[in-house]
Amino acid sequence: MPHSSPTVGVVGAGQLGRMLHQAAIGIGVPLRFLADSPSDAAVQVAPAFEIGSARSAPDLARFASSCDIVTFEHELVDVEALEDLERIGAVLRPGPKTLRLVADKLGMRRGVGWAGLPVPPWKPAKTVEQVLEAVDEWPEAVLKPSRGGYDGRGVFTVSGRGEAAVVAERLLARRVPLLVEPRLDFELEAAVIAARSPSGEIVVYDPVATLQVDGQCRQVTAPAGLPEGMAAEIVAIARRAVAALDVVGLLAVEVFVVEGSVVVNELAVRPHNTGHHTIEGAVTSQFENHLRAVTDLPLGSTTLVVPAVAMVNLIGDADGTDPRGRLAGALALDRSAHVHLYGKESRPGRKIGHVTVCDADTVSATRRAWRMAAALGCQVPEEVAR
């Protein structure tokens, strides 16, 4: 047998799986993917996969039977099927109870509140009437279907009853309850990643500052430049949440700072876009720590190894430029930038890679990272365009 390490099954085979595989090669953990298609980003670079759907109970059962431990690259899974599998002995990390909570924005808000963590004001709505009641209280509101959205797909800002009624009717036609909250005028957005192993060990990365445009993460910088007390508060929130939600693996917590106070916006229980900078920027990457956690190995140091690091996403531009054709020109511009390409065709708005730059401060690192994104022919949002 070439391996004595347990085989870790990864449900989903996108770029997160691809980067998990890179980390897995290092520490010798064999991975196996449940992929939608043989052209998925992770399947392009890994030898072991099955084609199947994360929403199909038979596919999940077949997949689980071929792995020692099953983990997840996204939350769009058939949680009931996972509950059945856990009952018959499958090792699922994180477990279905945690996945159920996080896959449903309403459940997540309840769970976070139950754990004593600060959340923004919110209301559940199953009918247009309930949405309108909320909008009477918060005329500038955000409607989010409680399940199925990610990356800003599924975040709808409305202004006033008229617009709210139209959007609510359309969204509720899908029979998924909505989360309604006031549009928050936050001072800044930040995020933090924690890892927890089955034996209860917890490590937390330094919080990062994030820039989201239309609900999509565009830029991450560390250190976050927060007041010391606030950074400690965010770390404490992550530490409490990862234990309260019984997470095994990674937990990413996205927060807003509103009027000087931290509130939890979103949770994810998997490697997260706000942790890609840890590949070059931290002693142990989020991907390696996810694998260490799900295989119950001691967790690695989360310390930053550089004074500052910036990560920007490569998002396909409207003109369809393929950044792979511009790689040589871009790499010539900056010999210390780290370009990550996911093997995906460029399409407008699609995440096809990221660039990480380490530097003496986040201002220089960010400027250099966006210069690379521009040289690669990718979208540079107005918010950062020089």
Add this chain to the structure above:
Amino acid sequence: MPHSSPTVGVVGAGQLGRMLHQAAIGIGVPLRFLADSPSDAAVQVAPAFEIGSARSAPDLARFASSCDIVTFEHELVDVEALEDLERIGAVLRPGPKTLRLVADKLGMRRGVGWAGLPVPPWKPAKTVEQVLEAVDEWPEAVLKPSRGGYDGRGVFTVSGRGEAAVVAERLLARRVPLLVEPRLDFELEAAVIAARSPSGEIVVYDPVATLQVDGQCRQVTAPAGLPEGMAAEIVAIARRAVAALDVVGLLAVEVFVVEGSVVVNELAVRPHNTGHHTIEGAVTSQFENHLRAVTDLPLGSTTLVVPAVAMVNLIGDADGTDPRGRLAGALALDRSAHVHLYGKESRPGRKIGHVTVCDADTVSATRRAWRMAAALGCQVPEEVAR
């Protein structure tokens, strides 16, 4: 098409191929391996390979036809077959002329001397008589078959005519000429890696200090702690050699310092054990720079990102301990050590992985790295045992 990048074929699929694949995933270069066996270290983690021999002309021809660029993980290749393939248009990086020179220790010595670089005294020997003539001059001598050895396999130290005659007769029975040289009392061993692209761009990593035991690399540290002039001289040697030998890809140069002077001992034109520390210790790893070079992308910065780094090889111990069974215990000892496992069964004397530790100085880094090796149940040579 999922990829617009050229497919790079790698002849050989051991741990160097495995680590090349890790780097290739990052920058989106698709690799394809020519492997001896489906259990090879690289094949365990990569989707595209063919089984075949690097010494078989038909296998090489078939393999080359399925790749855009062919590179090499070892030098034990049928160079004549490669010359034929190059003539009909195959893109081989490095080319067969370079491989021929480096695969033959006699050719290499001539090439290095021709490039005006310092070499130790040496003589070729095709007969026992020629060996004995050399031993008359150097009673403590080293005999090396000019082709086929690596990692100390193929280095024979002899003392006096009697022993020399016995060893020479045995070695010459294989009809491979020998390289004879005096046993050098070197003050230290060092190594340096350079990368060169087809367009002629060259970068050189900082020289490292190495510890070899029985001709096998056991420990690498950077910075090498050399006098400044000597480090600059070693870098200059690498820069001159990589151009003179028309290397495309990486060149590793192992040197001795004898009576204060640098002499070139060995060359390799591929990623090299003395460069594994660059994965965590340098801005761009040797593996990424090899891929950038062979695909003619601009080369990445070779600067160290940490004050000091130590790499020690994990070599199977006589008792057959599998380090994978001791991983949890070892990782608990040091949360910042980087353990790399190659997916190979542990056998006495076999390289099955390496550990890299970054620290404030090489003394601490080295001590911590050997502590991990010991905790993983691997050989710790007397030379470093505390």
